[in-house]
Amino acid sequence: MARTTPEVLAPQFIYTSLHASNEKERSSIVALMRHFGTGWGTQLGMGWRGEMRRGLIPLLETTDEQARKEVSRWLFEIDGHNSPKAESNVLSYRETLLRNKKSPPPGLVNYVYDFSPSLALLLFGDIYSEQPKFGNFPRPLMWSDHVVTTVKWRLRSQFLQEGDLEKAQKELNDLSKHEGWYVRRYVVEVAADAPKLVTAEITERLKKDNHPLVRERVKLIK
């Protein structure tokens, strides 16, 4: 079934996982998912990872928040969150996002930003460019993200240098006015993760954003 009808099997996994009556049952279903999503077949590079991912993607759009979280968790597992190869795994969503670029599916958008805001920014930058081409990340966005992530690391590691915060805030200020919703959404994600990097003015602007995928997420900023 994982091979032939993953779209039927995947939701059944999620249902069973959500309705597990005890820890043992829950562990069993996770083990089963690992087997199908990242198990034997995947070791050979010919597993059902792609099929299971395809089966799970539509479920990200469920209105049931609990179920959505469960689907994300399973996809994180399949995609190997934090993996050095995670970047290539997020690119697996490129096709779906490119096909739906006129009305991006919010659940999937949330997922890729949860996975990696930096990569999501670059991926959407390619998708919404004039001539989308796999792996062709817009250079201005690459640089902006580099500046922001560098300062974020220094802030977290208590290595802030003079002028660092201003540099990051300037980048984020420019990005918060960018014509692409995905860039403004990136600013929201950064602001939620490292509030010191954004000014009150930026937050106010984002709260009034005209795109729901930006505006709705601003609630996360504390």
Next chain:
Amino acid sequence: MSHHTRFQGSLRAYFLCGLLSLCGAAFTRSGEQEAGPSIVPDEKIQSLISRAVILVKDEVDADARTALKSLNDMAARIPEVLAPQLIYHSLHSSDETSALGSIVLMGHLGTKWESQMRQALIPFLEMSDKKAVDEVSMWLHGIDSHKNPSPESNVLYYRETLLRQKKTPPAGLVDYVFDISPSRALLLLGEIYSKEPKFGNWPRDLMWSDHVVTTVGWRASNRFLQEGDLEKARKELDHLSKHEGWYARRYVVEILGGVPRFHGTWGNPKLGTPEIIERLTKDSHPLVRERAKLLK
């Protein structure tokens, strides 16, 4: 004797054989360099592995399932005996099924018995057979990447072994941790060799040096170099190449070597100078000097 007891008896026998072959191989002859461990094939275990790899072709093969069950039992109880046999089988695969089966089998056992298999494989990083060491490294990397694929975290699995052997650091394991992540290897060894080693207490001066070097490395790799960047990185590397800790000097070698073996693209030969390279090739520590020779 029940089947279960007989099997336990066999496991004990394997365990003893494994220990003997490992100890025997590591025996140091007077005046000669330590040979390191070697792998002696065990006919019974090799046969079990050969039967189990059939699962690649036929997932429901009953005999293969039985063999896999036995291997699972061994992985849990005597991983130090099983791990080298898996490496041996993988290195001597004669056909596609066997080669693929070995990879799949290690993937299966390595993820199910992660900690046991990792500990069992570590000593075999010190083998003198480079091909076999490469194989062990690949398998360890597969195990490490499965549960927590972050290279930063994976290096930490080896802290205990490195701390215990800090007076004579095992060369193979040192190569492996630098292959996984030169940055994290620098910080981990910096902590281990500090006056009061404490898990996670990275030396701040090394953290900053690595930050400068990796930031400039990223910019160089992505054609974003800014004025003064190369000079900043070279200054850090020059300073580290004179550091009293061999691991800091080894880090410089890794950076100048370019792309780390498993991942990362930030190392860059452009960050070096002839003076730094010259200094490293004459380094007093073999773990620095030997690797530095590869830079030329």
